[in-house]
Amino acid sequence: MSQALDDAAREVILKIKRFCEAEKNNKSLLIPITNVRARVAAMTGVSEKTVSRITKEGNIATRTCSKIVTPGKCRPHPKKYNLHDYHVRLIRQKIQQFYTANKKLPTVNKLRIELLEDIEFKGSNTTLRRILKEKGFRLNPCKSKRKTLDERLDTVSDPTNNESDSHCSISDVAPSSDHN
Structure with missing residues (x-):
């Protein structure tokens, strides 16, 4: 069964594909297979800290039988009207x-x-x-x-x-x- 993927997921898939093609053209691993976090960060185009944080959230979600949720942005809203x-x-x-x-x-x-x-x-x-x-x-x-x-x-x-x-x-x- 196929799933509809949003733009961000499609972009990540393309980054992973490019990384794998680069390894194929190099005929060797670009990053050692033992360094999983660095490989995932390079494949997805995010920092290693982000990979660690998402991995931690995934482990917690697995233990609690819940989903990983995307945090919403908290933006400060300026007061629209200031009275003296x-x-x-x-x-x-x-x-x-x-x-x-x-x-x-x-x-x-x-x-x-x-x-x-x-x-x-x-x-x-x-x-x-x-x-x-x-x-x-x-x-x-x-x-x-x-x-x-x-x-x-x-x-x-x-x-x-x-x-x-x-x-x-x-x-x-x-x-x-x-x-x-």
């Missing part, structure tokens, strides 16, 4: 303004539209949601299945507080070990 303290204060003021002047429950979408007009915020709702979470705000669901913004003046949530949980908001609270 002035902008954070402006966001807090906007949230308070929704309650006091507009008499509405602020949502992430409504806040984003207001920030677009005021500070030319070009981020998406998701970006704004991340920024709010990073700055200590919290999304609270409401009965209409939306999530709205709220700022609490208390710094730590009090479990004995009998506040009604029926209102929906994003709360501004200091980080605590227990989030409901």
Whole structure:
């Protein structure tokens, strides 16, 4: 049964074939047969350290009856939007303004539209949601299945507080070990 091979596997096969043809043309071994790691490295075009590491992973996979997996790349992702303290204060003021002047429950979408007009915020709702979470705000669901913004003046949530949980908001609270 034939298998479909990806480009990298095909390239390795070609490298091994070229190495074997070079040995055939030389009519002798290019690297002594006793030096297996160096031969494999030369055939595949990778370093001896890589051959050793893959061999070690293969031995572990064999013992644990698992597959050898290719590690994913961990790339640092730069922050797409960096807010200054002035902008954070402006966001807090906007949230308070929704309650006091507009008499509405602020949502992430409504806040984003207001920030677009005021500070030319070009981020998406998701970006704004991340920024709010990073700055200590919290999304609270409401009965209409939306999530709205709220700022609490208390710094730590009090479990004995009998506040009604029926209102929906994003709360501004200091980080605590227990989030409901």
